[in-house]
Amino acid sequence: MLEFDLTEEQRALQSLARDFAQREIQPVALELDGMDVRESFPWDIVKKGSALGLRTMALPPEWGGVGADLLTQSIMIDELAYADMSCCKIFSQCWKVSRHLYMAGTEDQKNRYIPSFVEDDTFVLGQAITEPDVGSDNSGYYDPPAGQGLALRAERQGDYFVLNGMKHMIANGPVAKLFVVTARTDPTVSQNNGVSRFIVPSDTPGFSIGRIHDKFGFRAYPNAELIFEDVKIPVEDLLGGKEGPASEETYMRTVGSIESSSHTMGVARAAFDAAVKFANERVQGGKPIIQHQAVQNTLAELYVALQAGRTLLWRTAWTSTYKEPDAALAGACKVFCAEATRKITQGAMELFGGVGVMRDLPVQKYVRDSLIMLHHAGGTQSMVKLKIGKTLESRYQQGLPVV
Ligand SMILES: Cc1cc2nc3c(=O)[nH]c(=O)nc-3n(C[C@H](O)[C@H](O)[C@H](O)COP(=O)(O)OP(=O)(O)OC[C@H]3O[C@@H](n4cnc5c(N)ncnc54)[C@H](O)[C@@H]3O)c2cc1C
Incomplete structure (x- = not known):
């Protein structure tokens, strides 16, 4: 139950x-x-x-x-x-x-x-997969063949892997003390079979931070380019001690979807609360605007989206915690919550009228922050939907329950 x-x-x-x-x-x-x-x-x-x-x-x-x-x-x-x-x-x-x-x-x-x-209270972590030419290729939907896809090369030389190449958009990039980095260990096979993950401390010689990206929202969470120039990583730091596909990959994607959905719904709730407060306090047409039916209707629509998102999120998190992680459900949760939050934050901002777009109130920030979530976290909305579709096809083909 x-x-x-x-x-x-x-x-x-x-x-x-x-x-x-x-x-x-x-x-x-x-x-x-x-x-x-x-x-x-x-x-x-x-x-x-x-x-x-x-x-x-x-x-x-x-x-x-x-x-x-x-x-x-x-x-x-x-x-x-x-x-x-x-x-x-x-x-x-x-x-x-x-x-x-x-x-x-x-x-x-x-x-x-x-x-x-x-x-160490200042020890922050990062995860580095995306490269300038390789984004959705990492979403789990594609499997780029040899010669395409991830290019950061990890070449075995005796007791070391030597990493050359770059990553970009890496969160906590400028500040993390340690990264889990995905790199190409075998360029002769497809990406899924030819990449491995490495533990890379940021003080490793040859490792440096490139440009820090300037985003229009989600601004205090910094993203950066990571540069690898002959970075020698001992074989003992090959994550899990083995090259090739990671058995935990699907689970980690599920974790990522639940985590990003939780962020969006937190922002959505903040925007919604702000809208209800404002609508109760702002007087136009001789009464608080919440007493105008069109405003009540707007708030009700935002409330429906908020409660639907929160309920789906809790069910998804509960299922993945106490039952089997379900990648399709987690993907559905990510897609729905990101869209719901776009609707809720924009609806809240509009309700504020002119002051809604002023930087001295947080409601415009909620919109900017929430829009970023449509662009990443397990992939763009399109890529997550494609993966859901692929999973549904596979479940049906295998005779498994689709839902
Ligand atoms: C705030 C933020 C934090 C991030 N943090 C990290 C991090 O910590 N570590 C990390 O490795 N990466 C991180 N990323 C990168 C993120 O994972 C990628 O931006 C994302 O996967 C999309 O890749 P891309 O930007 O290269 O877009 P592309 O892959 O170039 O996609 C461009 C467009 O093509 C569309 N598209 C592609 N294929 C199809 C198709 N078959 N059908 C329809 N549309 C399609 C996409 O949906 C998208 O709209 C972060 C990004 C952001 C914005």
Whole structure:
């Protein structure tokens, strides 16, 4: 039976995230958004959040975390992203990558990297796949043949792999101390069979940061180019100790979809609350605008989208936490929540009238932040839909239940 009750522990973590978000993030979110992206990284928030365990919470207790499962993470993201999606995503990117290290890493890799991550409040993580010429090719929908697709080369030379090439748009790129990097280990086969993942500390000789991208939303969560020039990675840092396809890939995509949907719904809820407050306080035509039927109708439509998105998100997170991760359901959740949030944030901004587009109120920021989510997180909306379609075809062909 599907239940929406939270456990006591989940409630405690939800309230920890809410208190932190309202106390530390909300007051500075607009200011961070307006800053130069090369200077806005919120180190103070990262350090304070880390001291409360927010950076490391996806790790199990024996590795220094609290073992927050996907549903718990989703509930916490809802609170943090309500205050600011960028600050929230800095933490949750650490959850995703540390989860990946923990799940896929060898015991030796975990022992060498996880303690340093846990002990250092400024240890931020990143994941590097996308390259200037290779984006949707990585979505899991395509499998580029030999000679096409990912070009960052990892060539085996004795006890090392030598990495040459570049990545771009990598989140936490300018600040992360460690990346999980996908590179081509065998250029003679298709991409799916010829790539492997490496643990790359950012102080490795030959590694450098290129351009820092200037986005129109989601601004305090920085993206950058990563440059690899003869970067020597010892064979012990091949993630999981083996080359080729990763068994955890589908699960990690499911995690990514749930995580991004949680961010969008947090922003949507913030925009919706702001709209209801404004509509109650703004008087036109002799009464608060919420008493005009057209405004009530608009708010009702936004409310429908918000509740539908939240319900789908919770069901998806619950299913992936307590049952089997379902990639098609997670994809549907990502597509629906991103679209719903576009509708809710834009609807809220319009309801504010002229002040809606002014930078001194956060409602225009919610729109800019939410639009970014249509462009990434497991792929663009189009690519996620294509993958859903492919999964449905395959389920039907195999005689499996489609839904
Ligand atoms: C804020 C942000 C954070 C990011 N963080 C990271 C990160 O941490 N690590 C990382 O590796 N990457 C990251 N990315 C990159 C992201 O994953 C890619 O931008 C995304 O996968 C799309 O790739 P692309 O930009 O190269 O677009 P392209 O692949 O060039 O796509 C261009 C257009 O073609 C469309 N398209 C392609 N094929 C089809 C088709 N068959 N049918 C219909 N339409 C199609 C796409 O939907 C899109 O609209 C981030 C991006 C952003 C914006």
